[in-house]
Amino acid sequence: QVQLVESGGGLVQAGGSLRLSCAASGRTFSTFSMGWFRQAPGKEREFVAAISWSDGSTRYVDSVKGRFTISRDNAKAPVYLQMNSLKPEDTAVYYCAATNLRIPTTRGAYTYWGQGTQVTVSS
Numbered sequence: 001q002v003q004l005v006e007s008g009g010g011l012v013q014a015g016g017s018l019r020l021s022c023a024a025s026g027r028t029f030s031t032f033s034m035g036w037f038r039q040a041p042g043k044e045r046e047f048v049a050a051i052s053w054s055d056g057s058t059r060y061v062d063s064v065k066g067r068f069t070i071s072r073d074n075a076k077a078p079v080y081l082q083m084n085s086l087k088p089e090d091t092a093v094y095y096c097a098a099t100n101l102r103i104p105t106t107r108g109a110y111t112y113w114g115q116g117t118q119v120t121v122s123s
Contacts, residue, residue: 001026001027001112002024002025002026002027002028002030002031002098002111002112003024003025003026003112004022004023004024004096004097004098004112004113004114005022005023005025005096005114005115006020006021006022006094006095006096006114006115006116006117007020007021007023007117008020008021008117009094009117009118009119010118010119010120011120011121011122012086012119012120012121012122013121013122014086014087014088014121014122014123015085015086016086016121017082017083017084017085017086018083018086018119019080019081019082019083020036020080020081020083020094020096020117020119021078021079021080022034022036022078022079022080022081022096022114023078024078024079024098028098030100031053031098031099031100031111031112032052032053032054032099032100032101032102033050033051033052033053033098033099033101033102033103033104034050034051034053034070034072034079034096034097034098034099035047035048035049035050035051035096035097035098035099035103035104035105035110036048036049036050036070036079036081036094036095036096036097037094037095037097037107037110038090038092038093038094038095038119039092039093039095039116040089040091040092040093043092045095045107046061047061047105047106047107048060048061048064048068048081048094049061049064049068049070049081050070050103050104050105051070051071051072051079051103052102052103053072056071056072057102057103058070058103059103059105061105063089064083064090067083067084067085067086068081068082068083068084069081069082069084070082079096081094083119086119086121087121088121088122088123089121090119090121091119091120091121092119093116093117093118093119094116094117094118094119095113095114095115095116096113096114097110097111097112097113097114098110098111098112099111099112
């Protein structure tokens, strides 16, 4: 099993920044990539960004490109999501997830999930 714990959510004004963190523990050697998803009220959970442990390759959903950055300091260290120029439409619960696949973008490709952290962007 892999345990994931997110932190760093909160309330911020439009145009502001937040940095989310995801700490992984347990059988992390079984995971290849980490991802961030988000779910707004009444909407499906959507892919935001993903990073591979091995070479740091990344993927982003178009709506956050140029504003969000996913990163990790080294293999199996916490994964971060730096969110800049936040918009009200970024308001959602943000989830960290882990997979043994290479940076997939679909929810079903991820095996392990955190509990989520709320991000609220006021206008």
